[in-house]
Amino acid sequence: MDGMLALYIFMLAAFTGYEVISRVPVILHTPLMSGSNFVHGVVLVGGMIALGQAETPLEQAIGFVAVLLGAANAAGGYVVTERMLAMFKAKEKK
């Protein structure tokens, strides 16, 4: 991957990350932390590919751990975030 392009992607992704949450209310800090925690659960995909390419038992073992942890990150992150956000069920305007 071209280093310069990677840098641009990095820069733009950082801007995007910063901007999309720049006006978050305090009350959402924890849910948002949890939500972004969920998003990086996509590491699961990396783990899967690593495991998929693993050949030695050591690689397989570590790969297995990677997938296991990644899946836990994704699944747990989702459930917890979802539960926290249930508090904000949009109230009907009377």
Next chain:
Amino acid sequence: MDGMLALYIFMLAAFTGYEVISRVPVILHTPLMSGSNFVHGVVLVGGMIALGQAETPLEQAIGFVAVLLGAANAAGGYVVTERMLAMFKAKEKK
């Protein structure tokens, strides 16, 4: 350039562009239009490179036009924007 990466850059740049101005007051619409007009004046750089690589007189002529127009875009865009924004000189709080 890797097409997929280009797409990602495109996507991220679009997000960034959208987010950074998403809360602009109406009064700034025109200055901001002018300011973003200035920013794409960077086309000047493209023009310069095109002209720099031009060989035939035709290429040189078109390249010359490209640089000329690009420079006008950049210079004019800056001046006009600057003048419009001078209205917003930060007022001292009494």
Next chain:
Amino acid sequence: MAIKWLIDASYFVAAILFILGLKGMSSPVSARKGIVWAGVGMVLATVVTFLTPGMNNFALMVIAIALGGAVAWISGKKVAMTDMPQMVAIYNGMGGGAAAAIAAVEFARGEMHGTVVTLLATLGALIGAVSFSGSVVAWAKLQGVMKKAFRLPAQNAVNIVLALVTVAVGGAIVIAPTVDPLLVVAFFVLALVLGTVITLPIGGADMPVVISLFNAFTGLAVGFEGFVMGIPALIIAGIVVGAAGTLLTQLMAKAMNRPISNILFVPMAAAGGGEAVEGEQKEVGAMDAAAMMRYASKVIIVPGYGMAVAGAQHKVWEMTELLEEAGVEVVFAIHPVAGRMPGHMNVLLAEAGVPYDKIFDLEEINGDFAQADVALVIGANDVVNPSARTDKSSPIYGMPILNADLAQNVIVVKRGKGTGYSGIENALFYKDNTRLLYGSAQQAIGEVIQHVKALSV
């Protein structure tokens, strides 16, 4: 290698500066800083480009930059504030033209590698050329060079056919294994015509939106050419502007209450008469009303019966306090017969807690309007009707009025076209420097408050 690295790094920094600059420009507080940042980025990018290895034609380059830059700089400095929109249009058109020219150079060199690149170059050329000719037309119309809106029979059909043909020719270029000069020339001509034809029928009131749209176009074109030439700074700057410009166009159209499609496709029907009728009631949004007052030195508020009907006195006072915190001088001008009983306004302002030393009567304040940046008329009508001064046939002739019309700007808050107690029209509402903020005073001032707050961070 070191030079390559320096150039890359500079482009990178320039891209960041552009983004930060745009971000800055989206708030009145940081707008000036924003343009300066972007400017620094521009200078940086331009300067390092000279270092690019293997370039020729430096003399031409310098001449072109000096010429284009100087002319634009000087005309930009000289132009009257009121002519700004057309200047933006013409500079933008030049950017589009530049993008198209770059594509043309690439076509001329016949050096396009791969379908994707050709596709992008062609797209950029199309968009750039349309933006170029369209912007020139927009400029001509706003500048008064071209006087009348001009509409073909079956305008929309013509537009569509022309667009399809142009795209088809573009497609042919992309598909063709080698570059056919004839095709290219035809393509550019078509694109330029398309831009012209699209723009011709659009009325002056809608122009800013269209200019913004072309601005976004140019951004895209620049971005595409950036892909073609492999310069990420161009890509980023172009696409960011393209996205920002698109959003901005939407916002502007929304602020004018006209969907973009309307502007482009049914211009004469809905907005046609706009330019002809002189002295219209010009609307203003709460955000702009807020900005006008927030950046004023002196605001005079003229409350009337409408403020009483709306019960807006508390909001009005809250707004006043906010403006004063921001350093604006705000006072109240009470007309002797504002409202429906002697002291009507006094009762309400006292209820809201307005201190007495901010309240002035007609004789005390009438001399001050000329020095006021904004006169904010809230639900008052007869008491600021200039015809009382001159029109002997008017039922209110001879009544002294508050000289709100002498203020730099007048903002009138009212619900609609309702008249006052005397039932007559008010010329003040049609004056050049008057803007109407529609809505019940309570709610309208409430919105103004929100925006004043947003401006005072």
Next chain:
Amino acid sequence: MAIKWLIDASYFVAAILFILGLKGMSSPVSARKGIVWAGVGMVLATVVTFLTPGMNNFALMVIAIALGGAVAWISGKKVAMTDMPQMVAIYNGMGGGAAAAIAAVEFARGEMHGTVVTLLATLGALIGAVSFSGSVVAWAKLQGVMKKAFRLPAQNAVNIVLALVTVAVGGAIVIAPTVDPLLVVAFFVLALVLGTVITLPIGGADMPVVISLFNAFTGLAVGFEGFVMGIPALIIAGIVVGAAGTLLTQLMAKAMNRPISNILFVPMAAAGGGEAVEGEQKEVGAMDAAAMMRYASKVIIVPGYGMAVAGAQHKVWEMTELLEEAGVEVVFAIHPVAGRMPGHMNVLLAEAGVPYDKIFDLEEINGDFAQADVALVIGANDVVNPSARTDKSSPIYGMPILNADLAQNVIVVKRGKGTGYSGIENALFYKDNTRLLYGSAQQAIGEVIQHVKALSV
């Protein structure tokens, strides 16, 4: 090829969904939609990954996913609301661990190409491992598994030395032409220890900030591993989370009025006592106060002398109106001796225009507090002091009080630690369900208003 295309496209879509999801989650209005979008992106990315050509170990993969996913899902469902923070910590740690593990697999395969890639892999491994062990410690402390804050002598020095050594070992790996397993193992061990040592001394009150920091770390680590493996979706998701997480960490630290450096480096000195003292005054920000009320069904406002001193009555009424527009039932509870003269509150509320039918006296309203979601106490003190009910030695013993303490949540607006007329402490301010909103009432309620508006778009 088609499969490759499908996978790439899916990753692309997933990346967009992640960004949109985060964006959604930053506003209460769209937060739930946000997590769902992100969830869809996750499922999409995971499913198409199975299609990646040339992969093995599918059985292991499925088992790992099923196992990890199921355990996490169930524990996430079961955990008490109050234990959420530690759950976030532990899941986040797992993400960090996964990133580190991926790096480990790559090291094990010895397939690293080029310095940059090795550098990124190592960085990712370092950050991921620190985040892993640190998060586990954070979890343990919050869960009560690890009871006491634990501080090494010369903690900061130890931290720094350890960090330097780890980085040095990492550097050695990057520079070395081939992967040295010993070095790698040492590196991981060091990184894990580092995370543990950093986190151990941090007090419970500061934990959320630290967890957020580790969260940003994990994001970065994932992003770096994404580079290593060439999966843009990982890069984007990781870096976006890294950036968002960094900002969030700053915001959280700011909301707590503690610079991040303080939290990490001088935890015992400044915040040490935090956990020991029971019944602290817990602060709340205007935004959260606004959200608590905006999403409440019933709010009872208890004004007192402080509202009079601040002259906040107009703001209070404005807030009330906003809340009512949002569907919240709001009433006023006037204590017989609130203020400094009979009818003190009546005069002020009347001035602000509060209708009489929203004003209730002690006998009428005291039964309603138990049904109220929020009791908002504005500059009142003695009249809501529960010791009047029970503490015979108190100078206010025997005075009937408003049962604000029975409300679900209590928000108290006051300027600081000032006592009321009777000069005594108020146990209400230390209750579990009480939050203090510091500031002069005028300004504090003004801020609340702004946030209520932001929540009611």
Next chain:
Amino acid sequence: MPLVIGVTKELIPGERRVALVPDVAKKYQGLGAALQLQSGAGETAYYRDEDFGVAEFASEPLTVLKKADVVLQVQPLGLEALAQLKPGTVLVGLQQPWSSRERVDVLMQKRITCFALELLPRISRAQSMDVLSSQAAVSGYECALIAADHSPKFFPMLTYAAGTIRPAKVLVIGAGVAGLQAIATAKRLGAMVSGYDVRPETREQIESLGAKFVDTGVSAAGAGGYARELTEDERRQQAEKLGKAIAECDALITTAAIPGKKAPVIVSADMVARMKPGSVVVDMAAETGGNVAGTVAGEKTWIGEVLIIGPTHIPSRMPVHASEMYAKNLFNFISPFIKDGALALDWEDEVLSGACLTHAGELRHAGVKAALGL
């Protein structure tokens, strides 16, 4: 010789206002007019002779009247006083034009140019001369204070250590200038105020002051901002709906007058009887017969346990400001015609001619002519 403007102490007992105040006196002098005052003319309104600037003072009112070219007054001059005027004198003030044929005869006979400010056309330009409005504002304010002061109850809501007192209910009937002012004042004091008027446009006006409108479904919009008289049927309907509102209120203020006519009786004895003990009624229309059955002008009467107050000379209760307003109104009316110390009446001016009762021996006002049967 400059124009001489004469002002006496008011001759009617109980009248404490004066038609000229020092500030305005200076303005007349600025226009070149000379002042002829009775000494102590402003006394009852707390204006001192020495504050009037350069003026001639006489101790006898008749001396003043004899010398003046223009006489400013508040209450109509009696026949004896009129007899003292020079023929052709200009007389400006309230004249009760409908009340006395005899006085009109004398005015014509002596060829007095008499302006009755009751007749002032109610156009925008004339608002600054409108004494009815300015004095009504004073009256409305005063009547609300009288009601509050005489009520045995608090007007505002009041929570005190042993309980809560609910705010008093105040009803104001007639929402002209005075009625609106009464509403505003009672509202300021914290009462729950409702208002009632036969003119439908008053609903919005009443509500603009934060009060409630009592809707009876009867409308009596008349010409020129005045109300017309109601039919018998309308009265009945009005009475029924109003009765309920009256029975509920703690204080009632009535301000419904019809210019030149006896005030309509809107509140019957029966309605009063249904009021709560301790209620207070202030009948601002007492001087022209009263809106309430049982009102005695100038007295406090009890009907059962309801106190009915029929105040007279209400603006005189606030002589400082009432005089100031009155004097300015008069000045705005007459000063446009004083130039360089001379009077030049412009009969083309619709306000001037509209307010003219008699001039050059003629009765000029058609309405009064008709009313007096001339």
Next chain:
Amino acid sequence: MPLVIGVTKELIPGERRVALVPDVAKKYQGLGAALQLQSGAGETAYYRDEDFGVAEFASEPLTVLKKADVVLQVQPLGLEALAQLKPGTVLVGLQQPWSSRERVDVLMQKRITCFALELLPRISRAQSMDVLSSQAAVSGYECALIAADHSPKFFPMLTYAAGTIRPAKVLVIGAGVAGLQAIATAKRLGAMVSGYDVRPETREQIESLGAKFVDTGVSAAGAGGYARELTEDERRQQAEKLGKAIAECDALITTAAIPGKKAPVIVSADMVARMKPGSVVVDMAAETGGNVAGTVAGEKTWIGEVLIIGPTHIPSRMPVHASEMYAKNLFNFISPFIKDGALALDWEDEVLSGACLTHAGELRHAGVKAALGL
């Protein structure tokens, strides 16, 4: 036989309040007490006999006093009335304990258990029994109304067709319960209000009502929320600064009292002389001598062109609510000791014992003892 609670019509002329109102009467009955009332007891406060529920009525006050176990009154009973009481009767109300040694002697002699609510300890719990506070609230409100009603000027600012009237300046001296209420009421009416008090903490309280504080640099913070007497020096300084504020105001309301003592004279004749013509002074302390030199209790006097009003029996001007408040205060004081129709006084209770003047033939209150020289 149940406890008999007796209430008479107040015996002092001008007193229109009554110590029991129907709502409270029902509460006593709910506690098992029987009521013995003089018929028409509540008449002057618009309460009717039939509203008091089941009660025995006598036409003579003395009959009531003879039969009652507990007597509730507003004003202190005279010697004649005291003579009618059964020995051991409990007497609750205002007693003016410092004013008459003779009455105290009779109370001791007849072994009357007498509670003087002036002596009530000013602790939080006792606020709901504090008649001084509740009646002061009434007085403050009334005095502001009296001032507005008597002022020849508008209190609020008022822009009318011919000009603008600036708001009146009102100064309130003494910012206790009554003073604050006067400030609030004058503020409501739209006046520009300032307040003054020797206690420094009143600055914030005055400002909390939107009024200005007049700073003289003298503080007289005393114990228990009461003010102490000032030294001669302090008086001078106060006088000087105050003089200026007084000269500027259009209406002055004084409420400074020191319990059990003659009210301090704060406004000298000289200060009054410097006031503007048409100014109004309402001296709420008139009954205890007045804060203003020249006040005559119960009368309106003119000093030059300044009107000085010394109202007495102020709460009686608003008998309905003043009685309601008073009666509730009394009920809150005595009812905790009435159980199942019997009285059981708990002398451990600091409020009860603190408010006790005489019991079982003893003078219980140290302060009064000292003051009367016993």
